[in-house]
Amino acid sequence: MARIAVVAGDGIGPEVVAEARKVIDAALPGVEATEYDLGAARYHRTGEVLPDSVLTELAGHDAILLGAVGDPTVPPGVLERGLLLKLRFSFDQYVNLRPSRLWPGVTSPLATVKPGEVDLVVVREGTEGLYAGAGGTLHRDTPAEVATEESLNTRHGVERVVRDAFARASRRERRKVTLVHKTNVLTHAGSLWARAFEAVAAEYPDVSTEYQHVDAAAMFLVTQPQRYDVVVTDNLFGDILTDIAAAVTGGIGLAASGSINPDGSYPSMFEPVHGSAPDIAGRGLADPVAAVLSAALLLDQLGHADAAARITAAVGAELAARTPGEAVRTAEVGDRIAAQVAA
Amino acid sequence: MARIAVVAGDGIGPEVVAEARKVIDAALPGVEATEYDLGAARYHRTGEVLPDSVLTELAGHDAILLGAVGDPTVPPGVLERGLLLKLRFSFDQYVNLRPSRLWPGVTSPLATVKPGEVDLVVVREGTEGLYAGAGGTLHRDTPAEVATEESLNTRHGVERVVRDAFARASRRERRKVTLVHKTNVLTHAGSLWARAFEAVAAEYPDVSTEYQHVDAAAMFLVTQPQRYDVVVTDNLFGDILTDIAAAVTGGIGLAASGSINPDGSYPSMFEPVHGSAPDIAGRGLADPVAAVLSAALLLDQLGHADAAARITAAVGAELAARTPGEAVRTAEVGDRIAAQVAA
Ligand SMILES: CC(C)[C@H](C(=O)O)[C@@H](O)C(=O)O
Ligand SMILES: CC(C)[C@H](C(=O)O)[C@@H](O)C(=O)O
Numbered sequence: 001m002a003r004i005a006v007v008a009g010d011g012i013g014p015e016v017v018a019e020a021r022k023v024i025d026a027a028l029p030g031v032e033a034t035e036y037d038l039g040a041a042r043y044h045r046t047g048e049v050l051p052d053s054v055l056t057e058l059a060g061h062d063a064i065l066l067g068a069v070g071d072p073t074v075p076p077g078v079l080e081r082g083l084l085l086k087l088r089f090s091f092d093q094y095v096n097l098r099p100s101r102l103w104p105g106v107t108s109p110l111a112t113v114k115p116g117e118v119d120l121v122v123v124r125e126g127t128e129g130l131y132a133g134a135g136g137t138l139h140r141d142t143p144a145e146v147a148t149e150e151s152l153n154t155r156h157g158v159e160r161v162v163r164d165a166f167a168r169a170s171r172r173e174r175r176k177v178t179l180v181h182k183t184n185v186l187t188h189a190g191s192l193w194a195r196a197f198e199a200v201a202a203e204y205p206d207v208s209t210e211y212q213h214v215d216a217a218a219m220f221l222v223t224q225p226q227r228y229d230v231v232v233t234d235n236l237f238g239d240i241l242t243d244i245a246a247a248v249t250g251g252i253g254l255a256a257s258g259s260i261n262p263d264g265s266y267p268s269m270f271e272p273v274h275g276s277a278p279d280i281a282g283r284g285l286a287d288p289v290a291a292v293l294s295a296a297l298l299l300d301q302l303g304h305a306d307a308a309a310r311i312t313a314a315v316g317a318e319l320a321a322r323t324p325g326e327a328v329r330t331a332e333v334g335d336r337i338a339a340q341v342a343a
Numbered sequence: 344m345a346r347i348a349v350v351a352g353d354g355i356g357p358e359v360v361a362e363a364r365k366v367i368d369a370a371l372p373g374v375e376a377t378e379y380d381l382g383a384a385r386y387h388r389t390g391e392v393l394p395d396s397v398l399t400e401l402a403g404h405d406a407i408l409l410g411a412v413g414d415p416t417v418p419p420g421v422l423e424r425g426l427l428l429k430l431r432f433s434f435d436q437y438v439n440l441r442p443s444r445l446w447p448g449v450t451s452p453l454a455t456v457k458p459g460e461v462d463l464v465v466v467r468e469g470t471e472g473l474y475a476g477a478g479g480t481l482h483r484d485t486p487a488e489v490a491t492e493e494s495l496n497t498r499h500g501v502e503r504v505v506r507d508a509f510a511r512a513s514r515r516e517r518r519k520v521t522l523v524h525k526t527n528v529l530t531h532a533g534s535l536w537a538r539a540f541e542a543v544a545a546e547y548p549d550v551s552t553e554y555q556h557v558d559a560a561a562m563f564l565v566t567q568p569q570r571y572d573v574v575v576t577d578n579l580f581g582d583i584l585t586d587i588a589a590a591v592t593g594g595i596g597l598a599a600s601g602s603i604n605p606d607g608s609y610p611s612m613f614e615p616v617h618g619s620a621p622d623i624a625g626r627g628l629a630d631p632v633a634a635v636l637s638a639a640l641l642l643d644q645l646g647h648a649d650a651a652a653r654i655t656a657a658v659g660a661e662l663a664a665r666t667p668g669e670a671v672r673t674a675e676v677g678d679r680i681a682a683q684v685a686a
Contacts, residue, residue: 076526076527076530076533076537077526077527077528077530077533080527080528081527081528081530085528107454108454109453109454109455109565109566110452110453110454111450111451111452111453111454112452130494130528130529131528135494135529135530135531135532136531137531137534137535139498141538142498143498143499144497144498144499145497145498145535146495146496146497146498147496147497147531147532147534147535148493148494148495148496148531148532149493149494149496149529149531149532150491150492150493150494151473151478151491151492151493151494152489152491153489153490153491153492154487154488154489154490155482155485155486155487155488155489156486156487182579182582183419183420184419184420184423184424185420185423185424185428185473185474185579185582186473186478186492187419187420187424187478188478188479188480188490188491188492189478189490189491189492190419190420191480191490192480192488192490194419195484214582214583215582215583215585215586216586218561218583218584218586218587218590219586219587219589219590219595220590222452222565222587222590222591223452223590223594236525236528239525239528239557239558240557240558240561240583241561242558243558243559243561243562244561244562244565244587246562247561247562247565247566248565251566252562
């Protein structure tokens with residue numbers, strides 16, 4: 001039976017993770033879960049972000065379920081670079097998977113888009129690009145200060161994530177992959193991405209392809225999100241585009257994500273796209289749907305496609321039954337979804 | 344009297360520029376315009392992108408009005424790096440100004456946003472960041488290929504554009520500046536931007552401030568564009584965010600921009616955000632409003648605030664009189680706006 005590590009984290013993290021675990025238990029009884037105390041709270045208490053011993057223990061699990069980490073009192077970058085990105089990079093989670101669907105029952109901020117019309121998935125590269133941490137500062141706090149950030153892109157790293165995107169597209173109905181980059185300005189990285197994309201596309205004659213600059217894609221996600229099926233893009237562009245995709249499909253409260261190591265050499269990690277939302281933490285008001293959908297991605301990745309599909313269907317029923325504008329109660333949502341999954 | 348250089352360019356460029364010039368003539372008779380043949384057509388004919396002699400001649404003008412350059416047969420980067428970015432960098436156009444308003448008569452794709460509610464301006468840095476061209480490729484076309492792009496940020500370059508944003512905000516009604524970056528991942532550049540922002544903010548106690556990560560800002564531009572007044576951000580983030588802002592306010596067909604050298608040591612350049620749109624070129628179907636609004640920004644920059652305001656008001660009247668979904672005729676739109684300006 002699967003052994004998962006749970007990092008509930010800060011703010012609403014523990015609240016939504018509790019519901020996700022309820023739902024996992026209902027869908028696949030017997031999953032073993034071990035909790036790890038990481039995040040802002042631990043950092044404040046002990047100064048530790050991610051001890052090596054914990055990293056080693058996490059590596060021994062089949063997957064990681066993460067709630068949300070961070071609060072405004074931690075300096076920017078400490079938990080992001082030290083915990084989230086450290087896990088993505090250490091565990092070589094090169095596929096950052098972010099599906100966006102406009103569910104029946106959910107209102108899009110877009111006037112012209114109807115539920116069921118948007119069903120896309122962004123395959124964001126997770127281990128390279130501007131996230132590599134290759135930057136520096138000279139002459140800090142003087143008029144001569146210069147700060148750099150370097151985007152590192154390897155053929156190895158790009159080709160494997162592009163291949164994952166094509167493999168996913170070939171299993172979907174529309175079988176289309178859109179490459180998003182900025183080849184007209186970032187000519188070196190852009191050319192590498194474009195050539196890798198072309199090479200992999202040749203292996204998938206049944207999958208149609210298109211290319212868009214990132215500024216155009218950001219625009220089309222607002223004006224015609226229906227046009228996308230699978231989108232493959234670099235780490236930073238994916239960060240931005242997936243928040244737009246979440247916004248047009250009802251908000252990051254519903255957006256799930258997986259940081260996946262498809263080779264299985266390290267555990268993959270699943271987490272809602274939303275943050276720790278300190279403003280509503282502790283009040284049972286957070287929507288656990290994003291965490292529950294992340295749990296479904298987790299089970300799917302571990303080979304339990306059936307349990308995952310039942311969770312996804314139950315989420316669909318939960319959302320379809322909602323009244324627009326109605327406040328949710330975290331535990332009640334989890335209870336309803338778990339009951340539906342068990343039924 | 345002002346002497347401007349006109350680069351009409353390719354595709355719909357010449358069509359929309361012709362209308363912008365009509366409107367300039369109506370608003371401020373006597374502006375001297377010299378045409379420069381640059382863009383895809385010249386590149387194909389002569390192989391030249393921007394001869395040094397032309398760069399020198401352009402430098403002798405008070406401002407540049409540009410239509411659109413490019414067509415799909417030119418390799419990516421040739422005209423962008425060789426012409427557009429070359430001009431922005433050579434003429435130290437460090438303020439890339441992009442206003443977005445939801446005009447009465449224009450339908451936003453957003454269900455909840457009404458005309459008059461969105462009125463923001465993005466002050467995008469124009470001479471640094473990932474646009475610096477500091478990238479390279481090793482082992483090209485081998486499995487060991489690596490490609491880099493470097494974001495270069497100087498205190499000098501950041502502080503001056505942030506100062507421009509605060510100066511603009513202090514002249515606006517809401518007096519608010521939002522800094523957008525990704526300080527939690529791009530910790531070096533992000534820290535430089537955040538510190539420069541804080542230092543300049545201290546000089547403007549009447550201007551309120553906020554900070555957002557770029558992914559959050561992309562989302563809020565879709566869910567709550569009303570919240571923004573002045574947004575200041577780096578070159579690449581600004582490229583993406585201004586296309587989103589254009590999309591939610593009726594599309595890039597209406598979006599104007601200025602690449603401004605506020606010191607006046609070189610000419611500033613004004614151009615619609617849209618491209619050369621080869622698909623509709625030559626048919627008189629392009630909306631010249633973005634080019635006309637760019638001409639208004641140009642006149643404003645040259646000290647003709649009054650003429651600029653009359654153009655802007657005439658555009659407002661034109662848009663308010665439109666029937667949603669109605670096709671436009673390029674020359675008729677220009678004629679109507681010019682007549683209104685002259686009246
Ligand atoms: C918190 C941050 C490091 C992270 C990212 O930029 O990847 C987040 O925005 C996300 O999208 O998962
Ligand atoms: C054409 C391209 C170089 C340019 C940019 O990226 O700045 C365009 O997208 C813009 O926004 O003016």
